Amino acid sequence: MRPESPFCPTLVAWGNAWLAGHVGLDEAVDHAETVGGPAVVGAVSLRGYLADLRSDGLTELRLALPAPGDPLGLSGPPEFNSAAIDAGEAVVAVLSERCLGLVPAPDLRGSSYVGVRLAVHESRPARHDLPSMAEAEQELSAAIRSATEALTDVDGPAQDRPDQLGRAGGELAPGYPGRAHRLSALAARLAAVLRVADERGLTSGQIATRGAALRELDRAVRRALVAAHHAIFEPLRNQ
Structure with a gap:
């Protein structure tokens, strides 16, 4: 996927609104899936995956919009950075004791199903030296x-x-x-x-x-x- 598809920005915006108590989880996921189609993480729905992350201490979602030579929002490791740069977008899920990197890719099944499949990578702590x-x-x-x-x-x-x-x-x-x-x-x-x-x-x-x-x-x-x-x-x- 590329930044032309606003999946990661939408997921970050509405996911953070959910974490801050402004909207419910269903509303947040519905907005993300409106722009990207049904989203899964492995065999788990995005809704179920986010609920599990919340139970594990999810506190915020950070947006990465990298380009070759400009890893904006990324802090490593190299495997996550490379996948995110190829996709042009990623989400860093900040948990209480670790961070996970979510990288989207088109999920195409049959002749008509179009959705998003998120690959999960280990991520280093989210960068806070990004521009205000x-x-x-x-x-x-x-x-x-x-x-x-x-x-x-x-x-x-x-x-x-x-x-x-x-x-x-x-x-x-x-x-x-x-x-x-x-x-x-x-x-x-x-x-x-x-x-x-x-x-x-x-x-x-x-x-x-x-x-x-x-x-x-x-x-x-x-x-x-x-x-x-x-x-x-x-x-x-x-x-």
């Missing part, structure tokens, strides 16, 4: 300015420009601050633009210019999404 919302907002604003200038200079298609975006989801769950909702929605809209950006009709120089700007924007978008999805815990850490 304030830092992510600043980085995203700077990347938007740079990308807008680059795309304007090369006269790329209008739909590729960050100042001409449509809606593309990015909704968080109850319990998240309004600032996090706004940051996540903006980052998701930008992610949609990055997915459809192409290089048709550009010279090699224009492609290089736009490519650098879009890579910078992609990094800022992923960092913003991670920061927004972890914002439900920021007040606790700042007390």
Whole structure:
């Protein structure tokens, strides 16, 4: 799976809302399965697996949106990092005495069944040196300015420009601050633009210019999404 499918972000947002007492487990799982289809962990349903993790001391879910050369949200070991980078997304389940890494893959059965199968890996403690919302907002604003200038200079298609975006989801769950909702929605809209950006009709120089700007924007978008999805815990850490 890739970040185009918002399965891990949705699972993290609604899973944390459940852990914080804002929604029930059924509602959290229903939202995750709405975007990914029925989800299983081995032979266990996602609902049953999360309930078991809660009994084992699950306290929070952390989002990882890594890319080659940028293991955002990952802390190892290498086997988990490699699988998460290949998938483009992962969830780190933080328990009282250990962490587990969940990596999604398409679960295809027969001609019509489409779901998600989560592989479980041992994970090192979740990273807490990730950007805060304030830092992510600043980085995203700077990347938007740079990308807008680059795309304007090369006269790329209008739909590729960050100042001409449509809606593309990015909704968080109850319990998240309004600032996090706004940051996540903006980052998701930008992610949609990055997915459809192409290089048709550009010279090699224009492609290089736009490519650098879009890579910078992609990094800022992923960092913003991670920061927004972890914002439900920021007040606790700042007390």
